[in-house]
Amino acid sequence: MARGAFDELLDWVFLHGRLGGLALAGLGLILGGVTVADALTTGGFFVVMAAASVLFIGLGGLLAVFGTGESGGRFVMPEPKPLSPELEQALRERPKPFYVCTRCRHIQSVYNCELCLRSVDCVEVRDDDDLGLAIAAME
Numbered sequence: 001m002a003r004g005a006f007d008e009l010l011d012w013v014f015l016h017g018r019l020g021g022l023a024l025a026g027l028g029l030i031l032g033g034v035t036v037a038d039a040l041t042t043g044g045f046f047v048v049m050a051a052a053s054v055l056f057i058g059l060g061g062l063l064a065v066f067g068t069g070e071s072g073g074r075f076v077m078p079e080p081k082p083l084s085p086e087l088e089q090a091l092r093e094r095p096k097p098f099y100v101c102t103r104c105r106h107i108q109s110v111y112n113c114e115l116c117l118r119s120v121d122c123v124e125v126r127d128d129d130d131l132g133l134a135i136a137a138m139e
């Protein structure tokens with residue numbers, strides 16, 4: 001399977017959350033079945049196929065159990081909106097240090113965003129310079 005196609009498959013799976021997990025686990029079962037049938041009939045055995053089967057079932061199973069109903073948290077894309085005066089005031093009044101996710105505009109005390117689960121958009125605010133950068137990133 002081409003790398004691009006595999007990425008698209010994973011994107012689709014995560015986009016569909018729990019349902020995608022079930023679909024992926026199903027695909028893994030089919031792949032596993034084909035691998036076993038192939039080994040029994042032709043004696044051929046492809047390690048890659050067996051590995052992919054186990055991977056699909058494991059990943060799909062995890063997602064099916066722990067996934068959200070709709071899209072997974074990592075694909076939450078809030079609508080861009082101007083920085084509200086309320087949020088700016090909350091940022092200025094919050095005791096430092098703290099973290100803010102510039103994507104979700106979520107203020108928190110941990111590095112990874114609690115809403116979108118990403119860390120790349122999170123800014124640590126230790127002083128007024130950091131605060132200025134964080135606000136600029138959200139405008």
Ligand SMILES: [Zn+2]
Binds near residue numbers: 101102103104117118
């Ligand atoms: Zn976030």
